[in-house]
Amino acid sequence: MGDINDFLDFVLLREPNIVYVVVGTLLIGASSGLIGTFAFLKKTSLLGDAISHSALPGVCLAFMYMQEKNAIFLLLGSFVSGWIATLLVEWISRRTKLKNDTAIALILSFFFGVGIFLLTIIQNGGQAAQSGLNNFLVGKAAAIQRFDIYIFSGVALLIIFFVVTFYRPLKIMVFDRDYALSIGLPVRILEFLLNSAIVLAIAVGIQAVGVILMAALLISPAAAARFWTYKLSRLLVIAASIGAFSGWFGAFVSYTAPDMPTGPWIVTSLSVFAIGSAFFAPGSGMISRIKLQQSNSRKMLSENILKSLFQILEGRDANSHDWIKKSTLFEHRFFDRIKFQKGIRTLDKKHFIIIDGDKIRLTKQGWAESKRIVRLHRLWELYLYEKMNLAADHIHPNAETMEHILTPELEKILIKELDYPEKDPHQSKIPE
Amino acid sequence: MDIGIVFTALFVAFNCGILGVFLMLRKMAMVGDAISHSVLPGIVIAYLIAGTRASFPMLIGAAAMGLITTVLIEFLTKKARLQNDASIGISFTWLFAIGVILIAVFTKGGIDLDQECVLYGDIAYVNLDKIIVDGNLYLGPRAMWNQIPVFVLISVVILFGFRGWQITTFNPDYAASMGISVSRWHYLLMSMVSLVTVMAFEAVGAILVVGFMIIPPATAYLINSKLKMVIVLTLVFATLSVLLGYRLAIYFNGSIAGGMISVAGIIFFVIWCLQQMVKKLLVARSDENVGGWLVQENKIIR
Structure with a gap:
């Protein structure tokens, strides 16, 4: 890695060349993140992989024709061959019995093979040193020039303009294509424009990331953003920001350590965002989902213990504060021993029960809470029996689940609906 | 023609093609693509540890990476719900x-493994490392002798488990109901794919492995649906691609592996066009003769 001066040079944009590189990678990252979100939502992100690999022969042919690295022609070349690849994938998967993924892999490897073939012909022709076409494989943001920046900015603005202008129809089309058709949206034109925007973003993006890893710049920002929000507008903003930051980060690494290709570092940053979000995002991240699951199962367990205590007392026709042995509880219902210990500790903390050695006693609140659960259970059984016409011996399992879910509001409605009942279908009393 | 290069390429193409048939039929073409990319860190790490290419640790490292990829994909899909x-x-x-x-x-640090090799292999140089017995008996390049045991292994596994492959590929639910462990076959296939990728990687590079895995089987599947025939046709198309691709590469002085994949793709499109033309001819004829029921059927199928 470079020294502190390189670092400051880069962060403070001390040289004009750095400004170009930073602006370029920011724009590339943001526009791919933005348009990639639509590809992600349409579940066609791997098509993006095929398109980006397919840009290579276009780049090579454009170079062979021009005999120089003219940014406009290289862009045009990759745009055209990217579009051809898109069409071929669509044709093959529609008109042959080959599946979509086979068509993608086929076009991807064929175009890339042709690309490599052309690239080696150019290199063996002796112009490799000045052409630097190799940079299109794994990306070299440091090679971005002032002239390129104008083009990137143009393309990025075009893409942003497109997304903003067609935001509503695009949204409808991406989430429900049939509905979009039925309300008369020009779906085919929109799809054509969207595909063009994707191909365009790829054609620009391969300058920084290279054709092999370009797919990540489309997929990963959207995949990461998906864990943070379900709203399309926020999804787009988050994805574009993640893309922009990663683009900047890749350029930064490649500037401070010139031997480093840019693409892999951009992709590493993107992947850390995506996989990090998959784990840590609140709500839909894995860790918070597991925590929710655990807290639910804890709640169910302690409610089941309370319910069993109530049923034992009810059977004995005893005082609500009588002591009950733990062994009696185990006879009444199966509990996992270790979980059971945790369950009664939670109940103890909530002051629902009092523990004395191997005996348990309900408190006043505990008694009320246990009555509530049994009441919900029996109300639900009655509801299934009377209103849903289920047989009396089929209703218990469902009530076992519902008793943990029913809210006080639903409880009131149930009571009213069942006309203030006193007994459940098994002739047990419904506690007040 | 350089026999060493051609035979090395032939075995690479056979190994990839045979496994590719199953990848394609199991709708896992892109998983094959993923594995062929992601064995790279395994190869590099194993190379750093062992210091040579195509060594045993390299195989283990890369095969492990292949499995890690499959597990990672499954993890992200099922556990993270992506x-x-x-x-x-x-x-x-x-x-x-x-x-x-x-x-x-x-x-x-001066390791002998560069980006070019990773991306498109160096099959042109296989002859630099020959196996010569007793100082004069030339047995061909080492790369070719690396491919042959893999070919034998794959052939044995496919032939002896043919029924199993057939049933787990075409009807996994039925297979599961018969008590066959579908996931065991799945991981066996994935391990073989990683193995083949690593072995082929040196010769043709990471990405073109996918070409050999998918293009010949897809071409074969276009014209026949029977598993045995698809495998046989795959071998035929693989051979054609290797021979013609080699010629093309020599003629234009380009990458040999790239040339072979280009030819494989061209063969696919030629076959596809021919097939379309034959279909049109048949449809036109049936229009005159038997009242066009074939046209009707054709439309329904579409």
């Missing part, structure tokens, strides 16, 4: 990126 295509995309781009970074970091 959609399948995105899981594949993230997994392989990330692992490949790590591989390229590792190469860039250690190139300074």
Whole structure:
């Protein structure tokens, strides 16, 4: 890695060349993140992989024709061959019995093979040193020039303009294509424009990331953003920001350590965002989902213990504060021993029960809470029996689940609906 | 024609093609693509440890990476609830990126593994490493002798488990109901795919492996649906691609592996066009003769 001066040079944009590189990678990252979100939502992100690999022969042919690295022609070349690849994938998967993924892999490897073939012909022709076409494989943001920046900015603005202008129809089309058709949206034109925007973003993006890893710049920002929000507008903003930051980060690494290709570092940053979000995002991240699951199962367990205590007392026709042995509880219902210990500790903390050695006693609140659960259970059984016409011996399992879910509001409605009942279908009393 | 190069390429194409048939039929073409990218860090790490190419640790390292990729994809899809295509995309781009970074970091240390080799192999140089017995008996390049045991292994596994492959490929639910462990066959296939990728990687590079895995089987599947015939036709198309591709590469002085894949793709499109033409002819004829029921059927099928 470079020294502190390189670092400051880069962060403070001390040289004009750095400004170009930073602006370029920011724009590339943001526009791919933005348009990639639509590809992600349409579940066609791997098509993006095929398109980006397919840009290579276009780049090579454009170079062979021009005999120089003219940014406009290289862009045009990759745009055209990217579009051809898109069409071929669509044709093959529609008109042959080959599946979509086979068509993608086929076009991807064929175009890339042709690309490599052309690239080696150019290199063996002796112009490799000045052409630097190799940079299109794994990306070299440091090679971005002032002239390129104008083009990137143009393309990025075009893409942003497109997304903003067609935001509503695009949204409808991406989430429900049939509905979009039925309300008369020009779906085919929109799809054509969207595909063009994707191909365009790829054609620009391969300058920084290279054709092999370009797919990540489309997929990963959207995949990461998906864990943070379900709203399309926020999804787009988050994805574009993640893309922009990663683009900047890749350029930064490649500037401070010139031997480093840019693409892999951009992709590493993107992947850390995506996989990090998959784990840590609140709500839909894995860790918070597991925590929710655990807290639910804890709640169910302690409610089941309370319910069993109530049923034992009810059977004995005893005082609500009588002591009950733990062994009696185990006879009444199966509990996992270790979980059971945790369950009664939670109940103890909530002051629902009092523990004395191997005996348990309900408190006043505990008694009320246990009555509530049994009441919900029996109300639900009655509801299934009377209103849903289920047989009396089929209703218990469902009530076992519902008793943990029913809210006080639903409880009131149930009571009213069942006309203030006193007994459940098994002739047990419904506690007040 | 250089026999050494051609035979090495032939065995690479056979190994990839046979496994590719099953990948394609199991709708796992892109998983094959992912694995072929993501074995890279495994190869680099194993290379750093062992110091040579095509060594045993390299195989183990790369095969492990292949399995890690499959597990990572499954993890992201099932546990993190990410959609399948995105899981594949993230997994392989990330692992490949790590591989390229590792190469860039250690190139300074003078390791003999560069980006070009990773990307399109160096089959042109296989003859630099020949096996010669007793000082004069020339047995061909080492790369070819690396491919042959893999070919034998794959043939044995496919032939002896043919019924199992057939049933787990075409009707996994039925297979599961018969008590066959579908996931065991799945992981066996994935291990073989990683193995083949690593072995082929040196000769043709990471990405073109996918070409050999998918293009000949897809061409074969276009004209026949019977598993045995698809495998046989795959071998035929693989051979054609290798022979013609080699010629093409020599003529234009380009990458040999790239030329072979280009030819494989061209063969696919030629066959497809021919098939379309034959279909049109048949349809036109049946229009005159038997009242066009074939046209009707054709429409329904579409």
